[in-house]
Amino acid sequence: MEKAELLELIKKDVAKFNQMRRDNPREVIDLSGTNLEGINLEEANLSHANLRGANLKNARLNGVNLHSADLTDADLRGADLGDLAIPDRRRFCLHPAALSSVRYDKAQLETMLNILNANRDWLIKYEIVPKT
Numbered sequence: 001m002e003k004a005e006l007l008e009l010i011k012k013d014v015a016k017f018n019q020m021r022r023d024n025p026r027e028v029i030d031l032s033g034t035n036l037e038g039i040n041l042e043e044a045n046l047s048h049a050n051l052r053g054a055n056l057k058n059a060r061l062n063g064v065n066l067h068s069a070d071l072t073d074a075d076l077r078g079a080d081l082g083d084l085a086i087p088d089r090r091r092f093c094l095h096p097a098a099l100s101s102v103r104y105d106k107a108q109l110e111t112m113l114n115i116l117n118a119n120r121d122w123l124i125k126y127e128i129v130p131k132t
Contacts, residue, residue, distance in 0.1 A: 001027060007034050014044045021045045042082070070098045077105045
């Protein structure tokens with residue numbers, strides 16, 4: 001399926017997008033560089049998807065399956081991470097390189113650091129300041 005068709009389908013009907021994924025498990029999901037700003041993507045199956053450089057600002061990502069997705073250079077500022085931000089609710093596998101240059105807002109970074117601080121053995125001390 002072409003990128004434009006994938007984009008139209010996921011914007012219009014996430015359930016049909018997920019059904020297409022089940023029916024075509026080998027389908028390459030290339031949404032790199034696409035504009036998904038403000039889109040409701042709740043429960044979308046984006047496992048193994050190429051989301052490099054995608055604009056996900058203010059998107060609703062609650063319950064999204066991002067297992068092995070590539071988010072390099074994606075913009076997640078203001079995105080609702082929903083269950084992704086709650087420890088032990090969702091698990092997914094992302095290589096650290098897949099998050100290279102991802103853009104978050106301060107609240108999202110603080111949430112992620114709080115999750116890391118739930119670790120029983122280590123405490124992460126941090127200060128979040130804007131780059132100049």
